[in-house]
Amino acid sequence: MIPAAFDYVAPTTVEDALAALAQYGDEAKIIAGGQSLLPVLRMRLNAPEWIIDLGRIESLRGVRDDGDAIVIGAMTPHVVVGSDPLVAEHASLVAKAVEHLADAQVRHRGTFGGALAHADPAGDLGAPALALGAEFVIAGSGGTRTVAADDFFVDLFETAIGEDEILTEVRIPKRTGWGATYEKFVRVAHQWPIVAVAATVRVEGQAGDRVFAEARIGLTNMGSTPLRARAVEDALVGQPVTDDAVRTAAALAADGTNPPSDLNGDADYRRHLATVLTRRAVLDAAGA
């Protein structure tokens, strides 16, 4: 219940936070909202000597418009992301995923950047970030670099963020007017999904004659990192928005995945779930 003892600093600028990281090296751990880190510390699965709190750095909070992208500050709490009008208009997939992430209390504290940096394969924000082609802005003592979503998720709980670096913001290219759905399959309330599917699509044509112009689909908990269901994306483009066409494309959802087996279900069950949830998510995102 009680973490091992540590020392604590709460810098007010990114520069000071980077300086603290450089000084304490691998004995330090960053805390954002603490909603994943504090349970880890309380179970003594980790015992850093220094905790560097980003909670006092105002510049890391908020959502802003940046032309062809929106930019979400790493320390923006889930509850703010979930109700932000820019997110709703240009990246509605993110808003949908946040809506059922954890519970209200956790959404008040937990942050967008913290959840992505934590890189839990069952976390709800990785698949949407991947599907939307997000870019991760990472600051280090040598300056700032930008990492594409395809290169950000490295392995279980491992990202491209180096030990002496901080994720400062996430750029999400605008997909205005796209439909989006996050289908999350859970066993109990307020928990991580057994499998979830993040789908966002652009549909063209008149009612009765609508076709998929573009589709981007991310899978949660179907491997050690979030994955793109590229076979489904390719199969959907040009197809009519019908139950049959979506069912045929969605059957490819588990291609190239490597889902875990655990008490919630074995790998085969997850593969099946991925196809079912993909069909539901794509149809719903297309408004069908």
Place this chain on the structure above:
Amino acid sequence: MTRISLTVDGASVSDDVEPRLLLVQYLRERLGKTGTVIGCDTSNCGACTVHLDGTSVKSCNVLAVQADGAEVTTIEGLARTVGGDDGLHPVQEAFRECHGLQCGFCTPGMIMQSVDLLKNNPKPTEEEIRLGLEGNLCRCTGYHNIVKAVQHASGQAEVTA
């Protein structure tokens, strides 16, 4: 040790604390505010819910040092946020009226989360109440009367308990 200063239930407090001290321990062990309880080890149960700068949080999953400079309201100070120092908050009253508890262990957290829910959504549907309370677990009541208490507090249900 780190110096923290905050407001708890309307009173200014200042203390030297170990950085690893959880907010819930600070409230219970330093300030004697045992109305806020601990029901789990995993931040699942919500029994420890308090308001931090006006929004609900699980106080077992916040460090006391993270609350430096903040305003905290616990179940013990809830009534004074609506003016009455010794009376009950309307949501507390509704839980009593509707018998929204049996053993009462989850009740402080249920009430604090219900107040947060009603602040954002003054007339929630039953479904919205159940979703809004999904981070609070009750071992006794099966949630039925808890949901009814929140409906009652929002002026949407007759008392039938």
